[in-house]
Every structure is written in structure tokens, then in C-alpha cells.
Amino acid sequence: xxxxxxxxxxxxxxxxxxxxxxxxxxxxxxxxxxxxxxxxxxxxxxxxxxxxxxxxxxxxxxxxxxxxxxxxxxxxxxxxxxxxxxxxxxxxxxxxxxxxxxxxxxxxxxxxxxxxxxxxxxxxxxxxxxxxxxxxxxxxxxxxxxxxxxxxxxxxxxxxxxxxxxxxxxxxxxxxxxxxxxxxxxxxxxxxxxxxxxxxxxxxxxxxxxxxxxxxxxxxxxxxxxxxxxxxxxxxxxxxxxxxxxxxxxxxxxxxxxxxxxxxxxxxxxxxxxxxxxxxxxxxxxxxxxxxxxxxxxxxxxxxxxxxxxxxxxxxxxxxxxxxxxxxxxxxxxxxxxxxxxxxxxxxxxxxxxxxxxxxxxxxxxxxxxxxxxxxxxxxxxxxxxxxxxxx
Numbered sequence: 001x002x003x004x005x006x007x008x009x010x011x012x013x014x015x016x017x018x019x020x021x022x023x024x025x026x027x028x029x030x031x032x033x034x035x036x037x038x039x040x041x042x043x044x045x046x047x048x049x050x051x052x053x054x055x056x057x058x059x060x061x062x063x064x065x066x067x068x069x070x071x072x073x074x075x076x077x078x079x080x081x082x083x084x085x086x087x088x089x090x091x092x093x094x095x096x097x098x099x100x101x102x103x104x105x106x107x108x109x110x111x112x113x114x115x116x117x118x119x120x121x122x123x124x125x126x127x128x129x130x131x132x133x134x135x136x137x138x139x140x141x142x143x144x145x146x147x148x149x150x151x152x153x154x155x156x157x158x159x160x161x162x163x164x165x166x167x168x169x170x171x172x173x174x175x176x177x178x179x180x181x182x183x184x185x186x187x188x189x190x191x192x193x194x195x196x197x198x199x200x201x202x203x204x205x206x207x208x209x210x211x212x213x214x215x216x217x218x219x220x221x222x223x224x225x226x227x228x229x230x231x232x233x234x235x236x237x238x239x240x241x242x243x244x245x246x247x248x249x250x251x252x253x254x255x256x257x258x259x260x261x262x263x264x265x266x267x268x269x270x271x272x273x274x275x276x277x278x279x280x281x282x283x284x285x286x287x288x289x290x291x292x293x294x295x296x297x298x299x300x301x302x303x304x305x306x307x308x309x310x311x312x313x314x315x316x317x318x319x320x321x322x323x324x325x326x327x328x329x330x331x332x333x334x335x336x337x338x339x340x341x342x343x344x345x346x347x348x349x350x351x352x353x354x355x356x357x358x359x360x361x362x363x364x365x366x367x368x369x370x371x372x373x374x375x376x377x378x379x380x381x382x383x384x385x386x387x388x389x390x391x392x
Contacts (some may be wrong), residue, residue, distance in 0.1 A: 002043040012180035024101040025049035032210040034080040050096035074101035113184035139366040152320035160280035162222030172214045237272025244389030245287050294364020303355045309330045311354050316359050322347045332376045336383045342375035
């Protein structure tokens with residue numbers, strides 16, 4: 001193996017990075033490039049090599065990026081230039097201990113420190129702005145600025161691994177920015193006091209455990225997300241009855257013909273699709289069907305015991321298209337299920353039985369279904385259907 005890739009500390013950990021590169025050189029690995037998360041090395045003869053990592057002050061967008069200065073006359077060689085960071089190396093200990101060669105500038109440290117706090121403030125501002133803009137939308141949120149929170153909770157159940165991947169990434173991003181701010185503040189104070197960073201202090205530089213755990217979690221959740229994509233199914237709804245979901249024929253509509261994939265969707269009088277997938281918190285199925293001047297959308301969740309089905313039903317109410325306010329939902333006493341609800345418009349319905357939650361959108365019974373008795377009748381009809389897929 002002639003090349004090696006290593007996870008390095010953040011830009012705020014200047015001493016640790018310099019120590020890492022020196023230690024790798026002593027093992028026969030010479031730095032060739034420093035990236036945002038990883039450093040790249042080529043196989044060389046082991047040698048005692050010293051490094052200086054210099055942060056650069058960002059230039060105005062109107063100005064071209066500054067070229068790194070050469071310090072060859074002082075015995076220093078530029079080995080990496082990327083991401084506003086220059087890394088120089090030398091083989092002489094006398095050069096490493098002298099004041100000659102590349103030196104860190106106070107204004108560059110201050111600029112890097114400001115960037116850390118602006119990273120956190122920028123993310124917080126984006127969340128507040130999204131919530132505020134969502135609250136201005138008349139449909140489907142109807143003025144609810146917290147609609148995105150209900151959508152996020154539903155997404156967490158349906159795509160748990162990918163949700164955790166996002167949370168870990170942004171959580172690490174925020175914690176690293178806060179930690180980097182205080183680390184750079186300490187280095188600025190040391191530069192102002194003219195206390196140089198000694199080589200003895202660099203010897204203890206190591207990759208932090210938190211950074212390694214972050215990368216491990218990212219790899220695990222990314223792998224689980226890819227697995228969920230791989231096991232998901234999507235296919236045209238067959239004309240014959242399948243187990244696990246209801247069809248319009250179960251609700252009294254005429255039997256649907258077989259779907260013809262050669263005809264475009266918008267010219268079809270009949271259409272049906274099925275989606276099946278599972279996450280760490282639920283096994284779920286979605287169907288879409290149009291036939292006999294009626295449409296039916298249903299999502300069936302078989303929830304993990306960690307998820308409270310009643311609370312999740314409240315989340316689904318907030319993600320409803322026609323009745324996103326839980327106050328607009330009426331409870332009904334329906335035998336065979338634990339809880340049953342209908343939306344005010346009579347187009348959306350929820351049933352809870354054990355760890356199973358069924359969310360239905362339906363139109364096509366010949367009336368608006370705005371009478372509670374009619375809505376209860378529909379819920380009783382749905383509750384009588386067998387939704388077990390009988391899979392082992």
C-alpha cells in the first residue's frame with residue numbers, strides 16, 4: 001500500500017494536526033493533501049519532519065484567492081493548499097524552533113473564530129426562517145408554523161436511519177463549531193501574550209474520540225439508509241386482490257382492470273401503485289388507486305414498540321392535507337379498533353389498533369361525507385377489512 005487516508009482534527013486544533021503529520025512522517029507517511037475531513041499521505045522513508053499549519057484569512061468575493069507565500073529560503077516546503085489552509089513542512093528541528101518561515105497571523109485566527117459562530121447562527125436562522133415562511137402558507141398548513149415539526153416526526157418513523165444520519169451530521173457540525181470557537185479563542189489569547197506553541201505541547205496531539213465516533217455513526221446510518229433503499233418495493237397495483245391493504249373494490253366500487261403500462265397516467269381511467277418499505281421504527285405500506293371516479297390513498301404503519309401509536313396518530317393528523325389541525329378531527333366508537341378518527345372535511349380517516357396505524361384519504365361514495373354517521377359507517381367498513389399481509 002503506497003497511499004493512506006487518515007481522519008484529521010478540525011482546523012481549530014492546529015497543534016494536534018501538526019503533531020499528527022509529524023507522527024505519520026516518522027512512520028514513513030508523507031502528507032500530500034489536507035481535505036475538509038481527511039488527510040492524504042504517500043509512502044516515503046521514515047524521517048523526522050516538522051509541520052506548520054497556517055490558516056488564511058478569507059478574501060473578498062471580488063478579489064482572487066491569494067497565493068501561498070514561499071518559504072523555501074527558510075527551509076520550509078509547501079505540501080498542501082486547500083480550504084483556506086496552508087501546510088508547510090521542514091526536516092530541520094532548528095527551523096521548526098526558529099521564528100523564521102510560515103507564521104500564524106492573528107487576523108486569520110480571528111476570522112476563523114468568527115466563522116465558527118456564524119456557522120451556528122446561520123443554521124439557527126435557517127430553521128427560524130423556514131418555520132416563519134411555513135406559517136405564511138395558507139395550504140396545507142393553514143398558518144401552522146410548526147407543520148415542519150410534524151413532517152419531521154413522520155419522516156423519522158418512515159426513514160429512521162436517514163433521519164439519524166441528518167441529526168448526527170448537524171449535531172456534530174454545531175458542537176464542533178462551538179468547540180472550535182473556544183479553542184481558537186484560547187489560541188488568540190496565547191498569540192497576544194506572545195507565548196509560542198512549543199514542540200513539547202504538540203507531542204500529545206491525537207484524533208479526538210468524539211470525531212471518530214461521529215464518522216463511525218455516519219458510516220453506520222448511511223449504510224442503513226442504503227439498505228432501506230435496497231429493500232423497498234414499488235410496483236403497479238395488480239388487478240387481483242393482494243393481502244395487506246384494501247382496494248376500491250372492497251368499498252363497493254367496480255372491479256378495476258389490469259393496469260396498462262403502455263398508456264400514460266393522465267389518459268388512464270384507472271390507476272394503481274403500491275409502495276412497501278421498512279425502517280428501524282416501522283414497517284409501512286402506501287397505495288394510490290384511482291378507479292370508478294373515486295380515489296383512495298392509504299398508508300399502513302406497523303410501528304415498533306418504541307413508538308406510541310396514539311401519539312403518532314396525532315402526528316399524522318398534523319400532516320394531513322385537508323384537515324391538518326387535530327381539533328378538526330372527530331373521534332368515533334368503532335368496534336375492532338382501539339381508536340378511530342375522521343377529519344372535518346370527511347376525506348381523511350385514521351384507525352389505531354395495537355401498534356398498527358392506518359391513515360386513509362378517500363373520496364367517491366357519492367356524497368361529501370360531512371355527517372358524523374356517514375363517517376362512522378365508512379370507518380366501520382374499513383375496520384372490517386383484513387390488513388394482515390400474513391408474511392412470516
